[in-house]
Amino acid sequence: MNFGFTEEQNLLRDQVERFMQDTCPMTRVRELSGTGGFDAALWKQIGDLGWLGLLIPEAYGGLGLKWIDQVVVLEAAATGLCPLPIASHALASTAVLACASDEQKSRWLPLMASGEAICTLGLYDDANWIDPSAITATAKANADGYVLSGTKPFVNDASNASYLLLAVQGPEGLALAAVSKDEVRITPQPTMDSTKPMASVDLDGVAINAESLLAMTTEQLSYLTDCGALAVTAEMVGAGDSILNLTSDYAKQRIQFGKPIGQYQGVKHRLADMYVDLESYRSLCYFAGWCADDDPKELARAVSLAKGYASDAFNQIGIDGVGLHGAIGFTAEYDAQLFLKRSKWARPMFGDSDFHLDRVASLGGL
């Protein structure tokens, strides 16, 4: 029984946090998010550090680690609202590992492990529906392979990716179409959170060869969705930690009515509740991260407990983080508001709290 991180995992966490503080601080995050969120030099740097091939086996040039290690990286990167597509890239790697043939893996994974290929994954085409039926884009067979049609309206990091894995209804059922950015029309879509670029991808008439369509079972779709929810929750842990620290520090320094505001119980108790919620979805997230590789049959429940908790709790933490600051929290130049925006972004991603609570109820026998 050991529900703690190893020495190596702690070192990895420190390394990523230091990277965010020194190399990609909030000033840089703001510059990047104003211009689409990507910095090729930073991407190369984290690729060289191995963070982009964490989940990829050593045989393909990766580190051969597990999702729990990926959770460590995503959490630490999100302490500084890292705008680089680390989560999307990890999900695309997971999709290739789950659905691709050995030949495809040998061709793609080494490029993904180094970061040379920047990848993302697009699953559902409905704004508010997690279900195979919510995949409406199609792939139809032709003489040379397949012709795609439809639009993927909500693809994370699409504008910055060189390759996209997009869920479609294929001739034989669900599939992932692998397309390069040059083959499709990508239109950035502004959202509340500019550190998480989103775009629509128009697939109409795009032809791909036979090797570029990967069959995907509903179980694999469900696993990828769970990994997506896990990735978002890990980022909610890191971002939640930062806004809580930011707000605590402010409450110790800000003097009103002759006392630091952190001395008033109205402030103290909100901060304590933020801590309790963060601590709780953190524990649930780590357990889900462990399940992804070590107890996959428990993953659905574990992920739903974690994301179900985190979706509403982090949203409230964002509101209270800004609210406890007063007007400065509402100021664009100040960072608190960026975390509130992340909390809004994270809420519907890979299932909102209603979706996950319903699943907890069903899995729990109701």
Next chain:
Amino acid sequence: MDFDYTVEENAFREEVRNFISDNLPPKKERDKNFLNTWLEKVRAKGWVGFSWPKEFGGSDGGLIEQTILREEMALAKAPPLGTSMMGLAWVGPGIMEYGTEEQKRKFIPDILDSKVTWCTGYSEPNHGSDLAAIQCKAELRGDSYLVNGQKIWTTGAPWSQWIILLTRTQFDVESKHDGITCLLVPMDAPGVEVRPIENMAGDKHFAEIFFTDVEVPIENRLGAEGEGWKVTVSALANERSSIGEVTQMFAKLENLKELVKSTQKQGKPAQENPGVRRKVAQFEMKIAAMKYNGLRYLTKQIKGEPLTSETSVNKLHRASLEIEMDDFAVELTGQAGLQLRGGEAAIDGGAWAKSALNWPNVVIGGGTPNIQRNIISERLLGMPKD
């Protein structure tokens, strides 16, 4: 990360399970001697005061074994391992840490053997949450203390034989934490008067206690004079892992799900109602959070990092669950949910309704939720004290 147990730990779990199946008959088959037999047997196993040092009659049980023992006992809904709950929780550990050799010889075996029940004299009419401000007075006269004052809301006072009593031996102090002295007092000492107080559930679990010229021999002082606060803080720090509690909460959740499945709301099965389903899922979420928080804290302890105030996190969850789960069950079952035992439509013999009136036992005893929030924000987030 690793949620497996070692061969030895699994063998211990097996031993506990076997013991339970051999010695815990179904409720209907238990006669009036059952509890005594049970207490003797768990005592003979060394499972009472399991974590205590062997020299005091404990078993030096490790953190994981303690967890396994609590978990299995809670799963089996077994009776407690001793009747002296507070004796086992903090009076015993306090005496082992601060007591004289004579006190250890005199008090420890009786706690382990469930011969003596202890209560805890902390709260006073004017000092509950502000515990260190206590006024109950003890004056040293020769070789005994003369105690005058009042305690109130003392849980277990109506049936306890001894009380661990916080008194003030010095009033002229710079800090209210100074000048406090801890005394061990028999409840039948002349001048001790217990008046039980009925709570809102109709039970008389707590009482007010009046001390009028009660003589307490100096050898019954626990720790040095004026160091009572230190004794208290370290006793309260004797936090137990919350794993056993979590197992009980999961069992309660299962009962609640059964209730949902057998209940109709607006003429339809309650389990199809999205609001009902989500509420139950939220309970499961919080209980699971308690479980995994508890396992993270347990891991910290095993690695030798002391726990500070993290246990307040699960106390807050426990407090809200104690209130909300019974409340939900009562509301779910409409007017029938209101009926207490004896009511013709009472649900589960009125157990939910009764329990819905009993939450303050857990929620207020041992520090109110707002005190827990103060602890978290001051000790874990560094907020300035009031």
